[in-house]
Each structure stands twice: as C-alpha cells, then as structure tokens.
Amino acid sequence: MVLAQLGGSISRAIQQMSNATIIDEKVLNDCLNEITRALLQADVQFKLVRDMQTNIKKIVNLDHLAAGHNKRKIIQQAIFNELCKMLDPGNPPFTPKKGKPSVVMFVGLQGSGKTTTCTKYAYYHQKKGWKPALVCADTFRAGAFDQLKQNATKAKIPFYGSYTESDPVKIAVDGVDRFKKENCDLIIVDTSGRHKQEAALFEEMRQVSEATKPDLVIFVMDSSIGQAAFDQAQAFKQNVAVGAVIVTKMDGHAKGGGALSAVAATKSPIIFIGTGEHMDEFDLFEVKPFVSRLLGMGDLSGFVDKIHEVVPTDQQHELVQKLSEGNFTLRIMYELFQNLSKVGPIGQLFSMLPGFSAELMPEGFEKESQQKNKRYMTMMDSMTNEGKLIAAYLLIRNL
Numbered sequence: 001m002v003l004a005q006l007g008g009s010i011s012r013a014i015q016q017m018s019n020a021t022i023i024d025e026k027v028l029n030d031c032l033n034e035i036t037r038a039l040l041q042a043d044v045q046f047k048l049v050r051d052m053q054t055n056i057k058k059i060v061n062l063d064h065l066a067a068g069h070n071k072r073k074i075i076q077q078a079i080f081n082e083l084c085k086m087l088d089p090g091n092p093p094f095t096p097k098k099g100k101p102s103v104v105m106f107v108g109l110q111g112s113g114k115t116t117t118c119t120k121y122a123y124y125h126q127k128k129g130w131k132p133a134l135v136c137a138d139t140f141r142a143g144a145f146d147q148l149k150q151n152a153t154k155a156k157i158p159f160y161g162s163y164t165e166s167d168p169v170k171i172a173v174d175g176v177d178r179f180k181k182e183n184c185d186l187i188i189v190d191t192s193g194r195h196k197q198e199a200a201l202f203e204e205m206r207q208v209s210e211a212t213k214p215d216l217v218i219f220v221m222d223s224s225i226g227q228a229a230f231d232q233a234q235a236f237k238q239n240v241a242v243g244a245v246i247v248t249k250m251d252g253h254a255k256g257g258g259a260l261s262a263v264a265a266t267k268s269p270i271i272f273i274g275t276g277e278h279m280d281e282f283d284l285f286e287v288k289p290f291v292s293r294l295l296g297m298g299d300l301s302g303f304v305d306k307i308h309e310v311v312p313t314d315q316q317h318e319l320v321q322k323l324s325e326g327n328f329t330l331r332i333m334y335e336l337f338q339n340l341s342k343v344g345p346i347g348q349l350f351s352m353l354p355g356f357s358a359e360l361m362p363e364g365f366e367k368e369s370q371q372k373n374k375r376y377m378t379m380m381d382s383m384t385n386e387g388k389l390i391a392a393y394l395l396i397r398n399l
C-alpha cells in the first residue's frame with residue numbers, strides 16, 4: 001500500500017520515543033529527526049517537512065510542561081495533528097447536491113488515471129441514487145472516447161463525445177447542455193492530459209473551463225509522481241480553479257509523499273483515492289481515519305461502518321445480540337465472510353484495526369486474498385450446508 005513504509009517508519013519513531021524512560025529534549029529531537037527523514041524519503045516536499053517539525057516543537061515545549069503531564073501522549077497527539085494538517089488545507093471543497101445540476105471537470109497529466117477516475121466518480125454517485133453523465137472532451141488521445149464509452153456503457157451511465165469533432169470546447173459545451181436538459185445532476189467532463197505540463201494543455205483546459213463554468217475542478221494525480229508533485233499540482237492550480245484532489249493508484253507500492261505535497265500546492269483537499277483499476281476500487285478520503293491507519297492506530301469507526309455496509313440493516317441487531325450472547329456459530333461466520341468479500345480486499349479491513357502494519361503485508365497480498373475469497377465463495381455456493389461450514393472454517397485458517 002502507498003505510504004505504508006512512511007506509516008511504519010513514523011510509528012516506529014513514536015514507539016521508540018515511548019519506550020524511553022525519560023522524555024527529554026534529546027528523545028524528542030531523535031523522534032522528530034526520524035520522522036523528518038521518513039517524510040523526505042517518501043518524497044514529501046522539504047518545506048512542508050521543515051514546517052511540520054517547527055510546529056511540533058512549538059506545541060511540545062518540554063520546558064513549559066508541568067510535571068505530571070503525559071508528555072508521550074502530547075507528542076503523539078501533536079504528530080497526529082500535524083500530519084492531519086498537511087492533508088487538510090481547511091477549505092472544504094464544493095459539494096454537489098443531489099437533484100441540482102453540477103458540472104465537475106477533471107484535469108491532470110496524461111496517464112494519471114483521469115478517464116478511469118471520472119467513471120469511478122460517476123459510478124460511486126450513481127450507486128447513491130444520483131443521475132450522473134460523462135462528457136469526453138479529450139480529443140488529444142486517440143482512444144480516449146472509446147475508453148470512456150466502454151466504461152460508461154458497463155456502468156450504464158449516459159455519455160457524450162465525438163469521433164469527428166476536434167474542438168474539445170465545443171464537445172464539452174454540447175455535452176454539458178445536453179445533460180442539463182436531460183436533468184442529470186452530476187455532469188462530469190473529462191479533459192485531455194499531456195506528458196508534461198505544457199502551454200497548449202493549460203490553454204485548452206482554461207478554455208473548456210471558461211466555456212462550461214464547472215462548479216468543481218478536480219485535479220487527478222498518480223500517487224507515484226514523487227517530488228515533482230508540488231510543482232505540477234501548483235501549475236494546474238495557477239491555470240484553473242482546482243478545488244479538490246483525487247489521488248490514484250494508492251494500491252501500488254509508490255512512496256506516495258507527493259500526495260501530501262499536492263494538497264499543499266493546490267490548497268485543496270483529497271476527496272477520494274483510487275485503489276485499483278476496477279470501477280468500485282474507489283474510496284472516500286477522510287483525513288483523520290487515514291492518518292490514524294497510517295500510524296497503526298486503527299480506524300475502528302471505519303471498521304464498524306464497513307461491517308454495517310455488508311450486514312443488512314434488519315440483521316445487524318440480531319448479529320450483535322448473538323455475538324454478545326457468545327452465540328457465534330460457523331454459519332454466522334460463513335455469512336459474514338461472504339458479505340465481507342463484497343467490500344474489497346481483506347487487507348483494507350485489517351488496516352483499520354489498531355496495531356496493524358501495512359508494511360508487513362506481502363506484495364500482492366490484497367489482490368491475492370480477494371481472488372482467493374471469490375474462489376472460495378463461488379465454490380461454497382454450490383455446497384451443502386455442512387460443506388459450507390467446513391469451507392468457512394478452512395477459509396478463516398487461510399486468511
């Protein structure tokens with residue numbers, strides 16, 4: 001997982017500090033230096049790291065802390081808060097309202113995952129009862145319209161584009177007008193990407209933006225972009241009114257610190273992350289649970305939410321009651337696992353539990369365990385009840 005190494009290094013630094021008998025200036029400095037090194041290694045911009053270190057030192061003034069104060073807790077909390085601050089610029093983005101037409105424009109470099117992310121964003125909202133539509137204003141890459149068309153058709157989302165029109169502004173305006181007339185409430189405009197930031201890309205982007213007047217511009221960034229992230233994100237922000245960021249390919253093994261830099265450069269929050277190539281590998285991004293997970297502190301509320309997501313509402317009360325009575329049978333376990341396999345890789349669930357270190361997860365574990373789960377479930381569906389119970393037991397032993 002992206003940023004796993006960073007999370008591991010920071011939690012180790014905090015752990016070492018916690019193990020010290022006395023927390024003095026030296027112990028604090030060692031801990032902060034360790035964290036600084038980890039952030040720089042993860043490609044976070046130098047200025048951000050330096051500011052973070054200065055802020056923590058200001059907050060944790062050991063000389064002024066009265067005896068009896070829990071210094072470890074105060075330092076840990078300061079680190080947590082500063083990491084959250086790095087990811088949360090404090091400007092909530094424009095939030096589209098269901099039933100009211102909003103235009104959302106996607107921008108980013110070529111290959112960052114814009115087209116894939118447009119469909120994921122549309123699909124996410126469609127599942128929640130919205131009426132989204134996709135407009136392909138990418139006339140630069142041959143095949144971009146076909147890709148969007150294919151994704152949109154699969155998800156049954158209306159789309160608009162052209163094989164003959166070469167003016168992206170005209171396509172964008174026609175598409176937006178058409179879907180406004182059709183009462184779509186989320187009109188998503190995909191724009192062209194280029195190899196690197198270049199004047200022609202920015203000019204085209206500006207024109208599409210001026211013509212369609214988007215309510216929100218989303219900057220899509222590949223998590224593996226590294227140190228270049230800050231400058232690139234800033235260049236986009238200077239040309240169009242970027243209001244939010246989506247970081248893609250968080251399922252890979254990139255260092256990922258660029259994501260933090262992009263937030264600082266655009267002064268815009270990350271709203272979603274892409275965690276795979278499939279349509280539903282897309283998660284809402286919330287700063288505190290993310291940092292909490294990153295530091296191995298878990299995200300129990302997220303874990304409970306996931307359980308609520310997979311257990312039908314009318315069965316939740318019964319399940320809790322059975323569990324509290326110690327009535328946890330293999331049948332319940334089988335049903336739970338059958339539902340859990342629908343919410344995604346088991347590793348993502350584990351990462352919500354306190355003390356979990358994503359660093360220890362072998363490469364490809366998530367995908368492999370998800371595939372394994374699917375295979376088990378397909379096999380189990382055709383079995384007798386006794387067979388299902390035995391298979392559920394084997395499944396647990398294999399996870």
Ligand SMILES: Nc1nc2c(ncn2[C@@H]2O[C@H](COP(=O)(O)OP(=O)(O)OP(=O)(O)O)[C@@H](O)[C@H]2O)c(=O)[nH]1
Pocket residue numbers: 108109110111112113114115116117138141144192193194248249250251252273274275276277
């Ligand atoms: N693993 C992984 N792959 C992703 C993710 N998002 C996108 N991709 C892949 O990244 C590649 C590029 O994605 P596109 O959506 O075509 O990128 P684009 O930004 O639209 O590219 P241009 O239209 O050329 O600007 C594709 O192979 C996608 O399947 C993600 O979250 N995880």
